Amino acid sequence: MLFNQPEFILLFIALLIGLAVVKSPVLRRRMLLAASWYFYAYWDWRLLGLLIASTFVNYLIALGIGAAGSSVGRRKTLLVASVVYNLGLLGLFKYFNFFVESLGWILGPLGLRVGTLDIVLPIGISFYTFQAMAYVIDVHRGLIQPCRDFFNFALFIAFFPQLVAGPIVRATDLLPQLQLDVRLSWHDVFLGFRQFTIGLFKKLFIADRLAGFVDQVFANAGVFDGASTWLAVLAYGIQIYCDFSGYSDMAIGTARIMGYRLPENFDAPYVSTSITEFWRRWHITLSSWLRDYLYIPLGGSRKGRRRTYVNLLITMVLGGLWHGASWTFACWGTLHGLALAGDKWVHARLGSDRSCSPGGRLFGWLITMLIVFTGWVFFRAPSFHQAFLILDRMYVHPGGIAWYHPFAISVLVAMVVVHILVAADRLGLERLAPDRILSPVALFSMWWLVLAFPPEGFNPFVYFQF
Amino acid sequence: MSAATAVLAERREPVRATVADAVRRRSAVFYVKIWLGGFVIASALAIGIGPYFASSLRVYEWSPQIGDYVFVPGYVHRERGEGWATTHYGQLGLATSCPAPASGVRTVLVWGDSFIEAHQVNDSQKVAARLTEAFADRQGKTLQAIEVGHSYWSVADYYFNLPAYEKLFNPLCHFVVLAEHGLVDLCPDGERFAAVPDFHFVQRPRVDPRKNRIMQILKAWRLEEVVLVPWKAVHNLARDVRNMHVLRKEGARGPTTHRDELLTDRSDSNEVLASWAYVIDHLKSAATKPIVLVSVPEVPLLRDGHISLDDPQAAWNTRLASLCRERGVGFIDMTETLLDDYRRSGKVSRGFYNGVPGRGHLNARGHYLLSERMAAYLREHFADVQ
Numbered sequence: 037m038l039f040n041q042p043e044f045i046l047l048f049i050a051l052l053i054g055l056a057v058v059k060s061p062v063l064r065r066r067m068l069l070a071a072s073w074y075f076y077a078y079w080d081w082r083l084l085g086l087l088i089a090s091t092f093v094n095y096l097i098a099l100g101i102g103a104a105g106s107s108v109g110r111r112k113t114l115l116v117a118s119v120v121y122n123l124g125l126l127g128l129f130k131y132f133n134f135f136v137e138s139l140g141w142i143l144g145p146l147g148l149r150v151g152t153l154d155i156v157l158p159i160g161i162s163f164y165t166f167q168a169m170a171y172v173i174d175v176h177r178g179l180i181q182p183c184r185d186f187f188n189f190a191l192f193i194a195f196f197p198q199l200v201a202g203p204i205v206r207a208t209d210l211l212p213q214l215q216l217d218v219r220l221s222w223h224d225v226f227l228g229f230r231q232f233t234i235g236l237f238k239k240l241f242i243a244d245r246l247a248g249f250v251d252q253v254f255a256n257a258g259v260f261d262g263a264s265t266w267l268a269v270l271a272y273g274i275q276i277y278c279d280f281s282g283y284s285d286m287a288i289g290t291a292r293i294m295g296y297r298l299p300e301n302f303d304a305p306y307v308s309t310s311i312t313e314f315w316r317r318w319h320i321t322l323s324s325w326l327r328d329y330l331y332i333p334l335g336g337s338r339k340g341r342r343r344t345y346v347n348l349l350i351t352m353v354l355g356g357l358w359h360g361a362s363w364t365f366a367c368w369g370t371l372h373g374l375a376l377a378g379d380k381w382v383h384a385r386l387g388s389d390r391s392c393s394p395g396g397r398l399f400g401w402l403i404t405m406l407i408v409f410t411g412w413v414f415f416r417a418p419s420f421h422q423a424f425l426i427l428d429r430m431y432v433h434p435g436g437i438a439w440y441h442p443f444a445i446s447v448l449v450a451m452v453v454v455h456i457l458v459a460a461d462r463l464g465l466e467r468l469a470p471d472r473i474l475s476p477v478a479l480f481s482m483w484w485l486v487l488a489f490p491p492e493g494f495n496p497f498v499y500f501q502f
Numbered sequence: 503m504s505a506a507t508a509v510l511a512e513r514r515e516p517v518r519a520t521v522a523d524a525v526r527r528r529s530a531v532f533y534v535k536i537w538l539g540g541f542v543i544a545s546a547l548a549i550g551i552g553p554y555f556a557s558s559l560r561v562y563e564w565s566p567q568i569g570d571y572v573f574v575p576g577y578v579h580r581e582r583g584e585g586w587a588t589t590h591y592g593q594l595g596l597a598t599s600c601p602a603p604a605s606g607v608r609t610v611l612v613w614g615d616s617f618i619e620a621h622q623v624n625d626s627q628k629v630a631a632r633l634t635e636a637f638a639d640r641q642g643k644t645l646q647a648i649e650v651g652h653s654y655w656s657v658a659d660y661y662f663n664l665p666a667y668e669k670l671f672n673p674l675c676h677f678v679v680l681a682e683h684g685l686v687d688l689c690p691d692g693e694r695f696a697a698v699p700d701f702h703f704v705q706r707p708r709v710d711p712r713k714n715r716i717m718q719i720l721k722a723w724r725l726e727e728v729v730l731v732p733w734k735a736v737h738n739l740a741r742d743v744r745n746m747h748v749l750r751k752e753g754a755r756g757p758t759t760h761r762d763e764l765l766t767d768r769s770d771s772n773e774v775l776a777s778w779a780y781v782i783d784h785l786k787s788a789a790t791k792p793i794v795l796v797s798v799p800e801v802p803l804l805r806d807g808h809i810s811l812d813d814p815q816a817a818w819n820t821r822l823a824s825l826c827r828e829r830g831v832g833f834i835d836m837t838e839t840l841l842d843d844y845r846r847s848g849k850v851s852r853g854f855y856n857g858v859p860g861r862g863h864l865n866a867r868g869h870y871l872l873s874e875r876m877a878a879y880l881r882e883h884f885a886d887v888q
Contacts, residue, residue: 042742252858256807422807437809437850439859442586471528476540477547484548487735488556490742 039232039286040240044075048290052220055294061217068294069187072196076160083158086125091193093121094168095186098175102182111176118172122165129161134361160200162358164193166322170329171207180207188214197290201283203301203321210296218295226470228293230479235285237482242447243279244491246271249441254416257425262434265426271444273412274451277305280319304458306451309400311375311407312383326355337380344380349373359415364423368414375407545732552731557582557621559726559733561717562709565594568666571709572596574721584862585622585854594670596648599625603646603671610647610880611673613660617681617798617864618651622854627866629679632873637880645880647873648673652708657781659708664788674884675791675832677876681798681864778822782829794832794879797822798872800852801837802844804860811844813837834879839871 038044051071058064077084097118104110127135132155140149171192174180183189192211198204253260253268260268284301291298301320308314315323331351337344349370356369410427417423429436457463468475558580562571572595573579579589590598603609612618612630620628633647650667652659660678667673720726785793799813813819819835826833840851851868853859864872 042739248858252804256804258807259804259809437848437859440855442856470533471536473536473540473543476537477543480541480544481547484544484731484735487738488548488552488731489734490738 039283039290040236043078047071047075052293056220065191065214066187068196069191069194072191072194072199075196076194076199079159080156083156086129086158086161087164087194088190090122090125090164090168091190092186094118094172094193095183095189097121098172098182098189099184101172101175115172115176119169122169122172126161126165129155129158131357131361138363163202163204164199166204166325166358167207168193170204170325171211173329174207180211183207183211185215195291195296197287197296198298201280201287202319203284203287203299204325205298205321209299213296220293220295223470224295225293228289228291230289230465230468230475231285231292232289233479233482235282235287235289237486238278238282238285240486240491241482241489243275243282245443245489246275246278246447248492249439249444250275250416253439254418254422254426257417257422258429259436260429261436261438262429264436264439265429265434267440267444267448269409269413269426269430270448271441272416273306273409274447276412276415277302304455306405306408307401307455307459308404309397311372311379311404314404314408315372315376322355322358326351330354341380341384345377348376348380352376362418364414364417364420367420367423368411371407371411371414548731549728552734553580553727555582556580556730556734559717559720559730561721561726562595562714563718567670568594568663570663570666571714574718577721579621581621582856584857585865586856587622587624587627589619589621589625589628597625597628597630599628599631603648607644607646609671609673610645610675610677610876611667611671612647612649612651612677612679612876613655613664614649614651614679615655615682616651616653618649618679619653620649620651620864620869622863623866623869627869629864629869629873629876632870633876636873636877645674647876651679654708657785661781661784661788664785668790673791674880675794676785676789677794677796677834678785679796679798679872681796774818775821775825778825779829782825782831786829786831792832792883794834795822795826796834796836796872796876798836798864798868799840800861801840802850802860804850804853804858809844809850809860811841832879832883834875836872836875839875840868843867843871 051067054067055064058067073084073087076087097114100114101111104114143149171180175182183192188211191214192205192207193199195205195210195214250268250272253265254272257265281302288298288300299321303317303320305314305317308317331347334347334350335343336347339347350373352373353366353369356365356367356372359365359368410430413426413430414420414423417426454463468478558578560579561574561577563574564570565572573591574595575591575593577591579591581587581589592598610633612633618629625631628649630647630649634645637645648667648671650660650663657678660676664676668676717726720729782793782795797819799815799819801813802809802811804810816837819837823833823835844850849867850860850865851871852864853862854865857863
């Protein structure tokens with residue numbers, strides 16, 4: 037069930053009433069778990085079994101690691117079992133057909149054919165698998181004690197605000213909160229409502245309305261002229277930011293209304309003056325996950341400069357593939373990996389002084405945005421053919437039909453203004469305090485806009501497919 | 503303090519302190535006032551900007567002369583969803599750009615659905631205004647084109663309304679414009695009509711009288727702009743709630759290709775031809791003046807990654823032309839006109855910047871091309887109209 041569906045709002049209000057009425061903390065947590073499973077099963081109840089199975093296996097493995105004490109071999113074996121299980125699950129449901137089809141390109145000319153599986157990608161599998169895997173690794177590292185209460189652990193994995201599209205929450209952050217007697221409070225309700233409203237506005241009023249324009253230009257790549265194509269690519273950058281950060285805001289807001297804190301996932305990524313800074317601001321929970329559970333175990337920057345670049349590249353290619361089983365995502369990851377390695381190289385050669393001057397910062401911002409928005413072409417295009425058609429219109433042959441969508445232009449201008457204000461530290465959430473009239477004016481205005489000017493059709497969150 | 507409590511305490515304290523301080527400073531009454539006041543201001547802002555960005559709510563009245571609902575005199579329609587235009591209405595629900603003609607001025611009637619209602623373009627850009635302009639000389643109008651177009655109308659509606667309009671305006675001829683996708687609008691109810699062995703027209707009300715009554719009251723009180731945003735919000739919310747079970751079954755990145763099916767893809771060709779013959783015969787029986795069907799195919803069309811210059815229904819267009827010839831009905835095929843214009847100018851005759859170029863309703867260019875062909879037809883077939 038999606039946050040922007042009316043049934044979610046209705047059921048969430050019912051759940052809140054339940055949480056307010058029921059006094060027993062244990063019972064409240066069970067209610068939360070039941071609601072989480074219900075929201076997940078609402079999409080397709082058969083996949084709930086997979087979620088519960090994954091929860092159970094990781095729960096048992098973590099208990100096993102805890103019970104193994106100082107037996108290094110046994111702990112390691114269990115850790116490997118967990119990694120194999122989780123990656124195997126991802127591999128089967130998300131990557132099997134992709135690799136088989138890729139293999140088919142090689143084996144096809146030899147007369148060999150390998151069949152694909154007719155399976156559906158379980159929603160949120162990339163998110164909950166990473167979350168479960170990180171939990172087992174943290175238990176193995178001794179950062180957290182294994183959770184003994186299965187239902188608490190199940191709630192940690194299935195906690196509905198962040199189950200299907202993140203933020204990817206660490207066990208060290210969420211499990212302790214789930215073991216506490218968290219009660220509803222007005223200040224949490226206000227802060228959660230505020231963040232939820234902002235997220236809903238980003239998703240429904242901006243992202244979904246941009247989607248109509250962006251989808252058409254990408255589906256008809258090569259038809260529209262260079263300026264229109266540039267506009268669509270910039271609009272897609274805004275769309276995916278508003279879509280995903282909107283989802284994260286709604287997730288964080290929903291959890292906050294119930295008294296739980298989830299980590300922030302975005303921090304104005306388009307003000308970044310380097311690609312390294314961009315990844316500190318974009319999908320923060322994924323980039324920190326990749327850093328802690330992939331980049332650092334690969335050796336990070338501890339094994340020399342050349343190895344650092346290779347590690348960055350590997351991390352980003354795999355990060356790209358995490359987003360989707362397609363070579364276009366791998367290409368997107370490679371582009372970012374190369375850019376990160378390049379940024380490290382420039383940093384090592386020129387030192388950090390280059391970024392201090394306003395001119396240097398502006399230059400860095402321009403280069404960063406050029407890389408990021410060119411990267412979005414591979415991220416969004418369903419095939420290399422379409423991606424190159426788009427790039428051709430952007431950089432080489434700009435002829436075609438003009439389509440300067442007024443809403444896309446308006447949003448683009450508004451985003452520039454917002455980002456200038458953010459960069460100047462003049463636009464913070466503290467301005468929307470509960471005792472300032474600006475809060476209800478801004479929040480209710482957003483609701484009016486969302487309700488009176490809905491997008492055409494129904495657009496699920498972009499990150500649901502990941 | 504346990505680890506968990508520490509996590510919560512560490513994370514919550516700054517925010518809790520701020521909010522708690524604020525709460526301590528202010529009473530509950532203060533918050534109620536602030537939030538109610540904020541709601542009122544936000545609502546006023548939404549109501550204030552609404553008329554600029556939202557399309558108008560339609561207000562009709564019953565016309566005894568025509569025997570159907572028409573836009574109330576003085577109604578102004580703003581279109582914001584597709585295109586950005588304003589249409590003004592006068593007596594008998596006629597756009598003020600093509601009012602009831604002065605005596606002595608000859609008329610033609612242009613029938614159609616939303617393509618002829620044409621809320622997407624301004625008054626002066628609509629086909630009827632263009633056609634009238636084409637016959638204007640220094641002394642003034644020599645011919646007045648009157649558009650009789652309403653959203654969702656089909657040939658059945660033309661059949662029922664033709665006698666009344668003919669009596670009122672005594673036109674030289676009737677242009678019946680078929681611009682909807684796939685010639686569907688030639689048959690009321692599309693393929694269902696074509697699949698029924700004994701075709702029949704059923705007159706159905708186009709306007710919900712209860713809703714229209716509310717709109718009339720709001721207009722009388724000059725409140726239609728005030729309620730615009732709340733009305734749309736409630737309407738959208740009610741629709742979402744009604745469709746709750748549907749929403750969860752959808753799930754794709756968005757529209758990627760042109761998926762509409764064509765009428766002729768789905769129906770038996772003999773049935774389609776029979777239904778068209780039935781429709782043409784009925785139109786002829788209802789009218790005393792010549793009927794001219796105007797086929798406006800979807801070319802050039804933005805389809806699957808390119809601008810298509812092929813009309814997938816070209817063969818059907820030819821059959822329709824033959825059928826019209828056999829039954830003594832005029833026929834204008836816009837295919838070549840639209841294609842020539844695209845080849846010459848590189849511009850498409852359908853679609854808008856805030857819609858999709860190449861798809862949807864006719865834009866100002868499309869209306870102009872249509873009027874040019876109609877004018878040429880009139881000059882060719884009516885000796886006294888030059």
